Amino acid sequence: MNINWYGQSCFQISSSQGKNNHVSTLIDPFEESIGLRLPRKLEADVVLITHNHLDHNNVKAVSGRPFIASGPGEYDIKGICIQGIPAFHDNVQGKERGRTTIYTIEAEEIKLCHLGDLGQKELTHEQLDKIGEVDILMLPIGGFFTIDAQEAIKIMAQIEPKIIIPMHYRIPNLKIKLDGLDKFLKIVGVKKIEPLSKLFIKEKDLPKEEVKIIVLQP
Numbered sequence: 001m002n003i004n005w006y007g008q009s010c011f012q013i014s015s016s017q018g019k020n021n022h023v024s025t026l027i028d029p030f031e032e033s034i035g036l037r038l039p040r041k042l043e044a045d046v047v048l049i050t051h052n053h054l055d056h057n058n059v060k061a062v063s064g065r066p067f068i069a070s071g072p073g074e075y076d077i078k079g080i081c082i083q084g085i086p087a088f089h090d091n092v093q094g095k096e097r098g099r100t101t102i103y104t105i106e107a108e109e110i111k112l113c114h115l116g117d118l119g120q121k122e123l124t125h126e127q128l129d130k131i132g133e134v135d136i137l138m139l140p141i142g143g144f145f146t147i148d149a150q151e152a153i154k155i156m157a158q159i160e161p162k163i164i165i166p167m168h169y170r171i172p173n174l175k176i177k178l179d180g181l182d183k184f185l186k187i188v189g190v191k192k193i194e195p196l197s198k199l200f201i202k203e204k205d206l207p208k209e210e211v212k213i214i215v216l217q218p
Helices: 125-131 149-159 181-188
Strands: 002-007 010-016 022-027 046-048 067-069 073-077 080-088 099-107 110-114 136-140 163-167
Touching (some): 002 163, 010 099, 022 080, 022 099, 046 080, 046 099, 067 073, 080 125, 099 125, 125 149, 136 149
Parallel strands (some): 136 163
Antiparallel strands (some): 002 010, 010 022, 073 080, 099 110
16 A cells, blocks of 8 residues: 655555555545645546545546545445545534544555544544544644644544554645644654655554554655
8 A cells, every 4th residue: 555645634545456456545635726736647546525625625636537525424436445424624513614524444454544624622432433443544733724733642542543644734835824743743752753755554564552653745
C-alpha cells in the first residue's frame, strides 16, 4: 500500500487487491484557490468527500469516471471495504459548521481511518463502535476549523491506532489560517520527525506496541 498526502485532508491511497487489481482511493481533493496544488494528472478509482467545503470537494479535478462517495454509508468497491460514519464539523452538533463524514477504509489487511474535518472534542460511543480497531489514523491537528493539537491527543486516546498521520495543519503556501505541526509534536513529546515523501507499508510493517507518528510531505 502506498499513501501520498497532497496537503489539507487530501490523501491518495494505492492498494493492490490481488493480481491485476490495483485500486486508487482519493480523499478530499481541494480547490487550488487555497494556495496548494494537486498533481496535474490526478486519477482515482474511488473519491471520498468528507464534506462540501472548497478545500475538500474538488471532484472535477479528478479525471476519468471514479466512484464518488460523499456521506455516510457502506461501500464495497473492487474489494475495498469503505464505511462512512456521520460526525460534526464543530463541537455544537453541527450548528456552526454543519456535518462531516469519517471514513474507514480496509485494504490489504490494513484498516485506515480518515477523520475529515472533525470538530468534536470527543467521539461518541456509537462512532467508536463503528470505527473499531484502526491501524492508520489520519488526524486533523490544525485547530480553528477542526480539533486542535490538544483535542487531537484525546481523540488519539479514544481510537488507539498503531500509526498516526497528522493532517489539516499549516504548511507553506496554504492561505487558510491553521496551527502548525510543531504544536502537535511538542504536546506528544517529539522534537522532530523527518518527513517522508510517501508511505509504503504492508500489514507486517505495522508497529506492535507503541503508536508511531509519521509525517508526510505534501
